[in-house]
Amino acid sequence: MPGNTTKTFAWVPLLGIILLAGFPYFSEFFGLDYYTGFVMRLMILMIIVTSLNFLLGYGGMIALGHAGFIGIGSYAMVALVEAGITSVWLLWLGATAITAIGAALIGLVVLRTRGIYFLMSTLAFAEMVYYVAVSLRRYGGDDGYILSTPLTFGFGFDPMDTNTLYAVVLAAFILAFAFFNRMVDSRFGKTITGIRDNPVRMQALGYPTFKLQLQAFVIGSAVAGLGGAMMMTQNGFISPTTIHWTHSAELMVIVALGGMGYKWGAILGAGLWGVLKEFLPQLTEYWHWPMGLLVILIILFAPNGLWALVSRESATQSGGLFKFIRRQA
Amino acid sequence: MSLFSAKGLIKNFHSLRATDNVSIDVNPNEVHALIGPNGAGKSTLVNLISGLLPVDAGTITLDGRDITGLKAHERVHAGLSRCFQVTNLFKDISVMDNLRLAVQAHDGNNFKVFGIRNNERLLNDKARELGAKVGLEGDAVLDSIAGSLPHGAQRQLDIALALAANPKVLLLDEPMAGMGQDESARVVEMIKGLRQHMAILLIEHDMEAVFQLADRISVLVYGKVITTGTVDQIRNDPKVQEVYLGSETSHG
Numbered sequence: 001m002p003g004n005t006t007k008t009f010a011w012v013p014l015l016g017i018i019l020l021a022g023f024p025y026f027s028e029f030f031g032l033d034y035y036t037g038f039v040m041r042l043m044i045l046m047i048i049v050t051s052l053n054f055l056l057g058y059g060g061m062i063a064l065g066h067a068g069f070i071g072i073g074s075y076a077m078v079a080l081v082e083a084g085i086t087s088v089w090l091l092w093l094g095a096t097a098i099t100a101i102g103a104a105l106i107g108l109v110v111l112r113t114r115g116i117y118f119l120m121s122t123l124a125f126a127e128m129v130y131y132v133a134v135s136l137r138r139y140g141g142d143d144g145y146i147l148s149t150p151l152t153f154g155f156g157f158d159p160m161d162t163n164t165l166y167a168v169v170l171a172a173f174i175l176a177f178a179f180f181n182r183m184v185d186s187r188f189g190k191t192i193t194g195i196r197d198n199p200v201r202m203q204a205l206g207y208p209t210f211k212l213q214l215q216a217f218v219i220g221s222a223v224a225g226l227g228g229a230m231m232m233t234q235n236g237f238i239s240p241t242t243i244h245w246t247h248s249a250e251l252m253v254i255v256a257l258g259g260m261g262y263k264w265g266a267i268l269g270a271g272l273w274g275v276l277k278e279f280l281p282q283l284t285e286y287w288h289w290p291m292g293l294l295v296i297l298i299i300l301f302a303p304n305g306l307w308a309l310v311s312r313e314s315a316t317q318s319g320g321l322f323k324f325i326r327r328q329a
Numbered sequence: 330m331s332l333f334s335a336k337g338l339i340k341n342f343h344s345l346r347a348t349d350n351v352s353i354d355v356n357p358n359e360v361h362a363l364i365g366p367n368g369a370g371k372s373t374l375v376n377l378i379s380g381l382l383p384v385d386a387g388t389i390t391l392d393g394r395d396i397t398g399l400k401a402h403e404r405v406h407a408g409l410s411r412c413f414q415v416t417n418l419f420k421d422i423s424v425m426d427n428l429r430l431a432v433q434a435h436d437g438n439n440f441k442v443f444g445i446r447n448n449e450r451l452l453n454d455k456a457r458e459l460g461a462k463v464g465l466e467g468d469a470v471l472d473s474i475a476g477s478l479p480h481g482a483q484r485q486l487d488i489a490l491a492l493a494a495n496p497k498v499l500l501l502d503e504p505m506a507g508m509g510q511d512e513s514a515r516v517v518e519m520i521k522g523l524r525q526h527m528a529i530l531l532i533e534h535d536m537e538a539v540f541q542l543a544d545r546i547s548v549l550v551y552g553k554v555i556t557t558g559t560v561d562q563i564r565n566d567p568k569v570q571e572v573y574l575g576s577e578t579s580h581g
Contacts, residue, residue: 179442182442182443182445183442183443185445185446185447186441186442186443186444186445186446187433187438187439187440187441187444187446187449188439188440188441188442189442189446190426190429190430190433190446191430191433191439194419194430197419197420197421197422198417198418198419200381200417201413201417201418201419201490202402202430203381203400203401203402203405204379204381204401204402204405204410204411204413204417204490204491205402205405205430205431205434205490205493205494206402206405206406206410206434206435206494207402207434207439208400208402208403209402212439215440219442
């Protein structure tokens with residue numbers, strides 16, 4: 001089903017990469033340095049929601065605890081920094097690995113449930129992570145943790161230099177996006193969508209559905225942990241509010257707005273959400289109003305997300321958050 | 330020595346005993362049919378045998394191996410495959426993608442996260458071969474969305490999915506349900522071909538088909554097997570006529 005659209009617009013991702021790569025020079029030239037950091041934050045957000053889209057859209061695992069894994073990643077990094085590690089690579093790797101272990105343990109429990117029960121149990125675990133973070137006096141408790149140790153990329157590259165970190169984040173963003181997009185067309189990806197569509201039949205075909213879903217859950221969550229470590233590196237600060245369930249819900253809304261189960265859906269959602277959240281408050285103090293209005297409009301007129309409006313893929317290919325909620329109701 | 334045997338299967342749903350001490354066996358290359366009126370517990374029995382429901386008591390052996398403790402997907406790998414009474418496909422993807430998914434389950438490593446699956450030539454060839462086994466051929470059919478196929482073709486695909494495992498024993502749960510006479514006749518021919526390669530436990534309402542295909546027939550009533558015998562024995566058994574044939578002989 002590779003429609004003409006995919007071929008005609010094949011240059012769009014390339015153009016996007018060129019624009020993103022050139023952005024720091026552009027912003028420096030026009031004295032908009034601040035926005036380099038903003039775009040970097042946006043790219044980290046896109047990595048995180050892409051991993052969430054894999055779980056929600058392709059895996060049909062409607063999890064409301066993604067921020068919990070961001071939190072595990074961030075605090076794992078804090079623990080590793082406190083243990084004396086300063087290499088950003090090692091910190092990110094360690095944070096990802098620890099999040100993966102956490103996700104495996106949580107997955108063993110939550111994947112025994114389905115539908116709304118799955119949603120509630122992922123939420124419960126994320127809240128547990130939140131309360132653990134709040135009570136961790138060593139790492140600042142509910143005040144959060146401020147990174148004071150200087151970190152390093154090695155070879156004399158300094159992550160405190162925005163442009164250096166920007167380049168690394170851009171590379172990670174491209175890799176992560178390519179990884180997930182490739183994965184959904186792989187054997188593994190096809191089994192995951194098969195389980196989403198018909199778990200009983202998958203068992204009858206001989207697939208160990210629990211194990212496969214657990215693997216997918218670990219992959220998706222570990223990447224959120226990596227995103228958390230990246231946020232930590234950029235901001236030099238983590239607060240337990242990052243883990244709060246409202247943040248998980250926000251991530252879910254981003255994916256749903258963009259188009260759950262569409263390759264570009266989460267990216268579109270994150271771009272739109274991030275830009276609005278950045279610029280609306282500059283225009284009006286009451287920026288929540290237009291934001292809420294937008295969400296309602298999208299639910300009414302594009303229930304499968306914005307990407308569904310332009311995509312030729314049928315809506316059935318993706319679950320759709322609102323369809324899911326309707327099924328549960 | 331039978332290839333497949335279930336002994337003393339019991340399943341209770343609260344106070345209802347849906348499966349009451351059922352024993353049934355299938356010999357190599359045999360078609361053993363299980364008949365019974367609605368509500369006799371046929372579907373429960375199929376789910377117990379295929380592992381979708383746990384048994385309360387009893388043992389299931391396949392080719393000399395005790396598979397009672399195996400999960401549904403492990404039983405498939407042990408050589409016990411099933412079809413579904415209500416056609417159970419991946420309705421939103423193409424026929425070819427259904428077949429690929431079935432082949433993939435028994436072909437190599439599925440934790441492959443790179444490599445575009447649909448470009449795997451060997452897998453595609455095997456998927457086409459599998460489709461051909463049940464008469465689903467040609468790009469027009471293979472590329473159509475599974476849910477858009479006519480009912481008969483969907484049943485054929487359902488059977489193909491079960492065949493991907495190369496089962497020793499195939500569990501067919503009412504394969505003729507909801508079919509017209511022509512379609513039914515086609516499936517009968519198909520099952521005749523399949524029995525050359527495997528043993529079949531056939532759960533079926535269509536008596537015409539059962540009498541044509543079965544070597545032995547067991548009759549299930551209220552969760553119990555009341556009798557097992559050859560076609561002629563069952564036809565002439567007054568007990569069977571009373572509970573089953575008398576009321577439900579003519580079934581489309």
